Amino acid sequence: MRVLLIEDEPDLRDLVTAGLKAAGYAVDAVGDWPDAAILLDLADYDCVVLDRMLPSGDSLYALDRRRRAGWSGPVLCLTALHTLPDRVDGFHSGADDYLAKPFAMEELVVRVGSLARRAAHRLPVHLAHADLRMDEARREVHRGGILLTLTHKEYAVLRHLLVHRETVVTRTALVEHCWDEMADPVSNVVDAVMAGLRRKLGPPPLIHTVRGHGFLLGRPDPDDL
Known part of the structure; x- marks a missing residue:
């Protein structure tokens, strides 16, 4: 935020x-x-x-x-x-x-x-997608019932993706909503945070890269289940 x-x-x-x-x-x-x-x-x-x-x-x-x-x-x-x-x-x-x-x-x-x-569009305190759960009041994230330890930026990026789940979110949108005005929109800060977030979320992957557009929080590929 x-x-x-x-x-x-x-x-x-x-x-x-x-x-x-x-x-x-x-x-x-x-x-x-x-x-x-x-x-x-x-x-x-x-x-x-x-x-x-x-x-x-x-x-x-x-x-x-x-x-x-x-x-x-x-x-x-x-x-x-x-x-x-x-x-x-x-x-x-x-x-x-x-x-x-x-x-x-x-x-x-x-x-x-x-x-x-x-x-934020009167969002509920609890956000969910597939087996992913975010509790805004406690600032906790669980996947498959397991509590994840996220950095502040990882949490902010994941929250924005959850709010716009199953919609492509651009890097620019992530920078505008999750970083302050000192952030460089052409740097690799988004990719670095995204890599750490994906690693902590584990398989099967939920965050997909849409080349030339941004990122999509979608459903796991059935082949990965």
């Missing part, structure tokens, strides 16, 4: 970025709304974490304008403005959740994950 963090205080921005990345999210982080607006026009984010008081002013005004223009991405306000009127203003302006500073990183990670899952 890909998260946009908008926070003007550098130390806190670095701390939140590190915490979200440690939880497996790809994170783009900026310090003010004008920079965020550019990224929002270029990419689809699973969640936006938004500080209110930015150098350009209260970000709720910009959020409200974007909502009125039809943008529907999930937003969590992370702010020191924590009174009841502050929270009500946040929800009226289009925030989906509101977390006051100071906060616990574990709670922020859980709230971001909850918003992202709700926004």
Whole structure:
């Protein structure tokens, strides 16, 4: 999943970025709304974490304008403005959740994950395909009843393939949804993660390469069963 963090205080921005990345999210982080607006026009984010008081002013005004223009991405306000009127203003302006500073990183990670899952076409917590099972709440993956140990990137790539199972997913789509803006779409990062993921999933193969197009999470070949 890909998260946009908008926070003007550098130390806190670095701390939140590190915490979200440690939880497996790809994170783009900026310090003010004008920079965020550019990224929002270029990419689809699973969640936006938004500080209110930015150098350009209260970000709720910009959020409200974007909502009125039809943008529907999930937003969590992370702010020191924590009174009841502050929270009500946040929800009226289009925030989906509101977390006051100071906060616990574990709670922020859980709230971001909850918003992202709700926004992803109302996907269920449990995703399944053939004998593959993914539990989003526990961040666990089983195949044939066996628990697999996946890296954060392997988990993110597999999740995207599960969401779009039996549909060809391009390398570009995987980079856009599973890596941050620093990733090089022409590098071999996708192939490297895919190789590790295939090895851990084991036989018979579920992830198939569609030459010139991308990857397909399909059914095992009957000859492999």
